Amino acid sequence: MTAPASPTPAVIRLDGVSKRYGRTLALDGVSLEVENRELFALLGPNGAGKTTLMHILCTLLRPDGGSAEIAGHDVVRAPLAARSHLGIIFQEPSLDDRLTVWENLNLHGLVFGVPRALRRRRIAEMLALVELEDWADKPARTLSSGMKRRLEIARALLHDSEILLLDEPTVGLDAQTRERIWAYIRRLQAERGLTVVVTTHYIEEVEGCDRVCIIDRGKVLAIDTPHALRHAHGQQWLRVTPREAADRAAMLERFADRLLREDGAELVFRSDDAFAESFLGAFGTRIRTLANEVPSLESAFLTLTGRDLRDQGAGPRERTAAFGRRGGEHTR
Amino acid sequence: MSDPVPLAGPSRRSWLLVQLGGLYGLWLREVMRAMRDRGQLIGGVSRPILWVLILGIGLNPYFRGEVYGAVTFVVPFTYLQFIFPAVIALNIMFTSVQSAISVIWDREFGFLREVLVSPLSRATILLGKILGGTTVAVLHGCLVLVLARFADVPLTWGDVFRALGLMAMLAFALTCLGVVIANRIRTFEGFGVFSNAVILPLYFTSSSIFPLDPALSQAQTRVVYPDWLVTIVEWNPLTYAIDALRGTLIGYYQFSPAIGITVMGVAGVALFVIALYDFRRA
Numbered sequence: 348m349t350a351p352a353s354p355t356p357a358v359i360r361l362d363g364v365s366k367r368y369g370r371t372l373a374l375d376g377v378s379l380e381v382e383n384r385e386l387f388a389l390l391g392p393n394g395a396g397k398t399t400l401m402h403i404l405c406t407l408l409r410p411d412g413g414s415a416e417i418a419g420h421d422v423v424r425a426p427l428a429a430r431s432h433l434g435i436i437f438q439e440p441s442l443d444d445r446l447t448v449w450e451n452l453n454l455h456g457l458v459f460g461v462p463r464a465l466r467r468r469r470i471a472e473m474l475a476l477v478e479l480e481d482w483a484d485k486p487a488r489t490l491s492s493g494m495k496r497r498l499e500i501a502r503a504l505l506h507d508s509e510i511l512l513l514d515e516p517t518v519g520l521d522a523q524t525r526e527r528i529w530a531y532i533r534r535l536q537a538e539r540g541l542t543v544v545v546t547t548h549y550i551e552e553v554e555g556c557d558r559v560c561i562i563d564r565g566k567v568l569a570i571d572t573p574h575a576l577r578h579a580h581g582q583q584w585l586r587v588t589p590r591e592a593a594d595r596a597a598m599l600e601r602f603a604d605r606l607l608r609e610d611g612a613e614l615v616f617r618s619d620d621a622f623a624e625s626f627l628g629a630f631g632t633r634i635r636t637l638a639n640e641v642p643s644l645e646s647a648f649l650t651l652t653g654r655d656l657r658d659q660g661a662g663p664r665e666r667t668a669a670f671g672r673r674g675g676e677h678t679r
Numbered sequence: 680m681s682d683p684v685p686l687a688g689p690s691r692r693s694w695l696l697v698q699l700g701g702l703y704g705l706w707l708r709e710v711m712r713a714m715r716d717r718g719q720l721i722g723g724v725s726r727p728i729l730w731v732l733i734l735g736i737g738l739n740p741y742f743r744g745e746v747y748g749a750v751t752f753v754v755p756f757t758y759l760q761f762i763f764p765a766v767i768a769l770n771i772m773f774t775s776v777q778s779a780i781s782v783i784w785d786r787e788f789g790f791l792r793e794v795l796v797s798p799l800s801r802a803t804i805l806l807g808k809i810l811g812g813t814t815v816a817v818l819h820g821c822l823v824l825v826l827a828r829f830a831d832v833p834l835t836w837g838d839v840f841r842a843l844g845l846m847a848m849l850a851f852a853l854t855c856l857g858v859v860i861a862n863r864i865r866t867f868e869g870f871g872v873f874s875n876a877v878i879l880p881l882y883f884t885s886s887s888i889f890p891l892d893p894a895l896s897q898a899q900t901r902v903v904y905p906d907w908l909v910t911i912v913e914w915n916p917l918t919y920a921i922d923a924l925r926g927t928l929i930g931y932y933q934f935s936p937a938i939g940i941t942v943m944g945v946a947g948v949a950l951f952v953i954a955l956y957d958f959r960r961a
Contacts, residue, residue, distance in 0.1 A: 405796045430796050441793045443708060445715045457704030458797045460697030502793075 358383050358432075358510055358542050359404065363413035366399050366565075373399040375565040376413065381544055386536050388553040389546040390648070391562040397546035398438060400562070401514045404544070405435045417510065434503030438514045440495050442502075444488035448479060451487055452502055459506035466505075473501035477531065493524035500531060504539075511535070513545040517552065529555070550644050559644075561651050568651040573644055580650045581642025585618035585626060586610070587634045594633040602626065701799040702807045708790075709778065709811020713818075719777065723770060727823040730766040731830055734888075735759035756931055763830040764925040765887030767823040767842075768917070771850045772878050774819040778812030779857020783864075786958075801959045809854045809951065816850035817843065832929055841927045848943040849920050855950035862957040884908070885917035890933060916942045 359381035366374040374396045381387045389397045402408040403415055406426040415422045417429035442451050449470060456466035474480045477497040482490065490498065496516055503511055513532070517525040529552060536543045545556070553559045553573060560570040569576055584607065589595035598614060599606065605616040613636075616626070623639060713719060735758055742758035785791035785808070794804055824842065827834050834842075860877060891900055891912060901909050912918055923939025926932040 407792075407795060427798050431798060433796065435793065435796050437792050439789075439792075441790050443712065443790045445712045446708065450711070454704050454708055455793070457707075458701045458794050458799060460700055460798055 356383055357381060358418050359387075359544065360416040361400075361404075361413065362415070364400070364403060364410045364415055365412040366396075366403065366408065367411050372565050374403070374410070377562070377565070377567050378413075379560055379567060379570055381542060384536070384540050384542055386533070386555075386557045387542075387544045388556040388559045389544065389562055390548065390550065390553050390559055391546075392548055392652070395563045396565040397548075397562060398514055399565075401435075401512055401544075401546060405433055405512060406430055431506075432508060432510050434506070434508035434511045436496070436499045436503050436511070436513045436516055438518065440492075440499065442487045442495055442498060445486060447484050447486055448474070448490070448498055449483040451498065452505055455502045455505050461506055469505050469507075473505055476504075476535075477501045491524075492520055493527060496520070496524075496528050497531060500528075500535070504535070504541075509540075510542045510544070513543065515546055515548070517547065517549065525549070525552070550648060553644065561648060563652045569647075576647045577642040577644055580647035581644065582646045582650065583618040583620075583623075583642045584640040585616045585623055586636075586638040586640060587614050587616070587626075587630075588612050588636040589614065589630075590633050590635050594630065597633075598630055601629065697798050698800065698803045701794075701797065702803050702810070705794065705799075705804065705807025706811045706814065709808060710814055713774075713778070713811075713815040719774070723774060723819040723822050726773065727766050727770055727826060730769065731759065731763060731823070731826050735762050735766075735830065756929060757831060759830045760832055760929050761890065761925075761931075762888055763823070763827070763832050764928045765882075765885075765921050767820045767846065767928075768849060768885075768887065768921050768924060769882055770823050771816045771820045771846060772853055772882060774816040775812055775850050775853035776857040776878055778808070778815060779854050780861050782808050782812075782858050783861040802955055805858075805951075805955055805958045809851065809858065809954070812854040812857075813847060813850040816854065817846050820846045820850070827928075834928065838927055842924060845920070845924050845927060845940070845943070848940070848947060849924070852920075852943050852947035852950060855947060855954050858954040859950055859957065862954070881915065881917050884911045885915045885921050886912050886933065887917070887921050916946055919943075 357380035359379075361377055361379050364374055364377045365372070377396070377400060389400065391397050399408065403410050403422065404417065406422045406429060409423055418432045420429040420432075422429045443454070446454065452470045452473065453466065456470065461469065471480075474483055477500055479490075479494060479498060479501065482494065487495065487498065500511075500513075500516075511532075516532070517528050520528065532543060532545065533555060535541055547553060556573065558570060559573050559576055561568045561576070569580060571579065587598070589598055589612075595614070602616060602622075605618070605622060607615040607617050609615070616622070618626075618639070739758045742761065781789075782791070782805070786795070791804065791808070795801075799807075821843075824834075824839070891904065891909065919934055919939040919942045921939075922932060922934050923936045923943075926936050926939075
C-alpha cells in the first residue's frame with residue numbers, strides 16, 4: 348500500500364502471500380500490515396497457516412507468490428537484513444538441553460555475531476529481565492517449561508531485535524504459566540518498545556492484544572482490535588424471564604423474528620444495542636430477570652470460521668517430535 | 680527505501696568475522712554436548728575395549744599362518760595389531776553417524792532452527808556442525824589410540840600425528856555421509872535400523888577384521904575367497920581408508936596409502952557438497 352508516512356509506520360508488510368504444500372494451499376493471498384510497537388495476534392485453529400506465515404516471515408520458507416517485508420527488507424531478496432531485526436521463538440522449544448542457561452545465551456550471541464564484551468553485558472541484562480539470574484549455571488533441561496519459554500524470550504532479545512515473533516508461545520503450558528508468559532510479553536512490549544507478533548489458538552489470550560488477525564484455511568478473515576471484532580462479528584444475546592404468561596406471549600408476538608430459543612422460563616433474543624433499547628422500552632417493566640450477554644471473541648470466531656478451534660491428530664512431524672522427547676535414538 | 684528502524688549493532692561486524700564466530704560457537708557446542716553425554720562416552724570406551732581386548736585377544740591364535748600348516752597366509756602381525764587400526768575406524772564411524780543424526784534432529788526440532796534464522800550462511804552452519812562431529816569422532820578414535828600399548832602397537836609421535844590427520848579426514852567424510860543418509864530418511868524411528876544397516880556392513884566388508892591375503896595374485900584371491908566378497912571389499916571406499924590408517928600405525932599396507940588419502944579427500948568434499956545441497960533446499 349502507498350499510504351503516506353504515518354506516525355506509526357508498518358514494520359511488517361505482507362502482500363498477497365501464498366504458499367502451497369503439494370495440493371494443500373497453506374496460505375492463500377494473505378495481506379496484512381503490522382505497525383511499529385504493536386502487539387499483534389494471529390488467531391486460528393491448528394493448520395490454519397499461522398506457522399507457515401511465521402516461517403515465511405523469518406525466512407525459513409519462501410512464499411510461492413506475493414511479497415513480505417520486514418522493516419523495509421524483502422524476506423526473499425534480503426533475508427539477512429530482514430532477519431537482523433527479528434527475534435524468534437519457535438513452537439517447539441529450541442534450547443540445547445545439555446548446555447547451561449548461560450551457555451545457551453552465549454552461543455546465541457556468538458551465532459548472531461554479538462561482540463564478546465557486549466555479549467556478556469547483554470546476557471546479564473537479559474537474565475535479569477526474565478528473572479533467571481539464579482539459574483545461569485544450571486543445565487537448560489532442569490528448567491520448567493515456563494522458565495524455558497522465558498529463557499527463549501531472553502535469547503530472542505539478545506541480539507537487540509526490535510520485532511519479536513512468537514509461534515504459539517504458550518502451547519502446552521498450564522494456565523498460570525501461560526498468564527505469566529503473557530505478562531512478560533506485555534511488559535517487554537511496553538518497556539522496550541517492541542513490535543510483537545504472536546500466534547495462538549487460545550482465544551482468551553488475544554483479548555489484551557492491540558490487534559487480532561483471524562486466519563483460517565490460509566485466508567485472513569478479519570483484522571481488527573479485539574473490541575471491534577467482538578462487535579462486528581460477535582453475537583449479543585438478551586436473556587429475559589417474563590413476569591406473566593401474558594407478557595411472554597406479547598414479547599413472542601412482537602419480536603418473534605429475534606427469538607433465538609426458549610430456555611424453560613427464559614427467552615433468548617438475538618440482540619444489538621438498538622434492539623435492547625426498543626425491547627426495554629416496550630417491556631422494561633414486565634420482566635423478572637434480565638441478562639445482556641455481550642459479544643465474545645469466541646462467538647466472533649465462530650461466526651467467521653463457522654467452527655470451533657479444533658484439535659487434530661498427530662501428523663508424521665509431531666510423531667517424530669514426540670519420539671525425540673521420549674529420548675529416542677541419539678536425538679538429544 | 681526508508682528504514683524505519685536502524686540496523687542492530689551486531690550487523691556492523693564484518694561478514695567474515697560473524698561467520699567465523701558462529702562457526703566457533705557451533706563447533707564448541709558440539710564438543711561440549713559430547714563431553715556431557717555419558718551414554719556416548721561409555722559407548723566410546725567400551726566398544727574399543729570389547730573389540731581390542733576380547734575379540735582381538737580371543738582370535739589372536741587363529742590368525743597366524745602356521746596354525747593352518749601350509750603357509751598361504753603371510754601377514755606378519757598379530758590379530759590384535761591387525762584390527763587395532765580398524766577399531767579406531769569403528770569408533771570414529773559410530774560417533775560420526777551419531778552426530779550426523781543430531782544435525783537432522785537439530786534442524787527439524789532443536790537448536791538449529793534458531794541458528795537457521797541467524798546471520799550465518801547455510802554452509803557455515805553445516806560446516807560448524809560437521810567439524811564439531813568430526814572433532815568428537817576423532818576424540819573417540821583417540822580413546823582407542825590410548826590402548827596402543829596393550830595391542831602391542833609401538834607408536835612414535837610422528838605416527839600419532841599422521842594417524843590423527845587420517846582419522847580427521849575419515850571422521851569428516853563419515854559425518855558428511857551420515858548427514859546425507861539422515862537427510863533421506865523420513866522418520867527417526869527408522870534410523871537406528873538404517874545406521875546399523877550401513878555402518879556394520881560397510882565396516883565388515885572393508886578388510887577391517889580380515890585381510891585379503893596379499894600373497895595371492897588377483898586371480899588366486901578370487902579362487903580362495905568368494906568372488907562377490909572380493910568385489911565388495913575392493914569397491915568399498917572404507918577399505919582404502921582403513922588401509923591407509925593401518926599402514927601408518929603398524930606399517931602394513933595392502934594398497935598404496937595415496938589411494939586411501941585420495942578416496943577420503945574426494946569422498947569428504949563430494950559428500951559435504953551433497954549434504955550442503957540438501958541442507959540448503961530443506
